[in-house]
Amino acid sequence: MSDWNSVTIIHKRLPKGTTAKSKQVVNAAQRTGVAVHTQLKYGAATNKHPVTPLNTAKLDHETEELKHEKLPLDIGKLIQQGRNGLGMTQKDLSAKICEKPKIVNEYENGKAIPNQQILAKIEKVIGIKLRGKNKGQPLTPPFKKK
Structure with missing residues (x-):
């Protein structure tokens, strides 16, 4: 009689959703010999999507202390x-x-x-150039097209 009960438990489908994750269901499946695979997912049940910045590789390869470039x-x-x-x-x-x-x-x-x-x-x-080769020179007005 106990053989028949164990056979029905093995062929019985495990419940889906939150009940399949409970300790009772997992323990029952392990006792019957059913393969149980557990996996912890990173960020599960959150609405956040991890975004990596574009310069991640550049920062990974950087060996010096990182600082923003300041204005001279x-x-x-x-x-x-x-x-x-x-x-x-x-x-x-x-x-x-x-x-x-x-x-x-x-x-x-x-x-x-x-x-x-x-x-x-x-x-x-x-009216003074602040960028390029001629820093400090008067800013020339742009030429008008004819």
């Missing part, structure tokens, strides 16, 4: 000289380029991470 202090001095030459304060310059005064302060102190769009705005307002 000489460019900050050029911004300050150009602004003072026009009689503007940092607040005035920030209003003209539509940025916060803190941004202008960081650029002048060399603490800012360079943003080409902000540098272009500052160049237009103070």
Whole structure:
């Protein structure tokens, strides 16, 4: 009689869903000799999808201490000289380029991470080149097409 019960348990399907994961069901399956495979999934039952940044490989191969590139202090001095030459304060310059005064302060102190769009705005307002070979030279107006 016990042989017949064990046979019916072996052929019986295990329940699906949360009950198949309970300790009672797993223990019963192990006692009957059914192969039990358990797997812990990373991030299971969460709605998060892990996203790796694009520069992960670059960071993996990097051996030095990682730091963001800062704006050189000489460019900050050029911004300050150009602004003072026009009689503007940092607040005035920030209003003209539509940025916060803190941004202008960081650029002048060399603490800012360079943003080409902000540098272009500052160049237009103070009229001095801040990028390229001719840093510190007057900004030439673009040529008009005929």
